Amino acid sequence: MRARFTSFGPAVRLLMVNQFGINLGFYMLVPYLADHLSGRLGLAVWLTGLLLGLRNLSQQGMFPIGGTLCDRYGYKPLIMAGCALRTVGFALFGVSTSVPALIVASVLTGLAGALFNPAVRAYIAVEAGERKVEAFALFNVFYQAGILAGPLVGVLLVAVDFRLACLAASVVFAVLTLLQARRLPSRQGTAQGTGRPVPADWKEVLANRPFVAFSAAMFVSYALSYQVYLGLPLELGRAGGGQAAIAVMYTFTALLAVVGQVRLTAFASRRWRPEQAIARGLAVMGAAFVPVLLASQFAAQPERLPYGLGAAPAVLSAILLTAAGMLIFPFEMAMISTLGRPELTGTYYGLYNAFSGVGILLGNLASGWAIDVGAAHGVPALPWLLLLAAGLASAYAIRRLDRAGRLRPAPPPGRLSEEPVS
Helix, strand or coil: CHHHHHCCCHHHHHHHHHHHHHHHHHHHHHHHHHHHHHHHCCCCHHHHHHHHHHHHHHHHHHHHHHHHHHHHHCHHHHHHHHHHHHHHHHHHHHHCCCHHHHHHHHHHHHHHHHHHHHHHHHHHHHHHHHHHHHHHHHHHHHHHHHHHHHHHHHHHHHHHCHHHHHHHHHHHHHHHHHHHHHHCCCCCCCCCCCCCCHHHHHHHHHCCHHHHHHHHHHHHHHHHHHHHCCHHHHHHHHCCCHHHHHHHHHHHHHHHHHHHHHHHHHHHHHHCCHHHHHHHHHHHHHHCCHHHHHHHHHCCCHHHCCCCCCCHHHHHHHHHHHHHHHHHHHHHHHHHHHHCCHHHHHHHHHHHHHHHHHHHHHHHHHHHHHHHHHHHCCCCCHHHHHHHHHHHHHHHHHHHHHHCCCCCCCCCCCCHHHCCCC
8 A cells, every 4th residue: 555655646645644634633523522512511402413513514515615716726725724724613612612602613614624625635636637546545545544543532632621632633733734835736726717707617517417417326325324423323322232332333444444445446446447336336335234124123122132243233234334435435536527627626526525415414314214203113124225225226326327328528518618708
């Protein structure tokens, strides 16, 4: 893996290290934020939910803006601005006790992600060129390593003082900001100087039928992958696994991605086209829920399972879900830039991230509803059947689009791209 890492240019290498730092700082703090707000500060649960929701909304809702800005003003300024905002936002969480200040902290931390996420992905896609799939595979290793390390560091700091965790996370982002200022090469935005109005760029992206079709087919994949934070932890609780089982699940899945991502991507690249790899990944993503589906027959009789084995189906499902995401992610990220016009790379990533945010929201609502209805009517398998069907349907949609030739780059826009500069 070291040889692969050093084979990329300095910008791509720095962005991978940067992503490790971003996830390290983020997961040092955010997993413990709800407990701090509702426990230590004594906020109502609905208010805690509102603050966490504002962070997510300000990020997901602003992704298109962040993507467009990086196309127009360059990738480096947006990445630095996002990390600087996280520095301020996480520091505010540590020193604030008033609701208005906590709202500002939530919005700033969410906006930060909307600025640097599309910029980082667009920069890697442009800089890596024909090696996009390989670059994004390695990028995911650093991404998952940060997820693995962050909570472990955070739990030690929170045990001393939550404010210490906030300060440490803030320092991580401050260091990242300075590191990028000194070492990240500047690269002009691909749409810099065009003078086109922003709505014209968005209109062009939304008129790109292959991109829209691909986004629609991938819509449910984010609802499925998010079950490692919703449905599967709830299943672990039902099975009597407790917090220890949840920690084991997250540790196993992160380690799997760190150890196996590059090998799995190399294996898939040798055997399948990107569309085929994505379709197979989606099918595995749906099938990942089969273990908990089969185990759901023990919902009313957990004692039928030997001690310690009740958590095994959910952990196995999480591992399969992670493996499916590992298969999909590099090809998916490369596909987004391939389907779009190079001058709007950041805009495409920004709008795609916004679509995925909507997918997570609707998927959480649907799966949460299915969990409640299934429990109320004695059909505990209902949510897992729904998720299985959704994954297989998404895989089928990608396969149909591929066979119909609808996942090929759209021709360069005609009249739309030749509008007079305003």
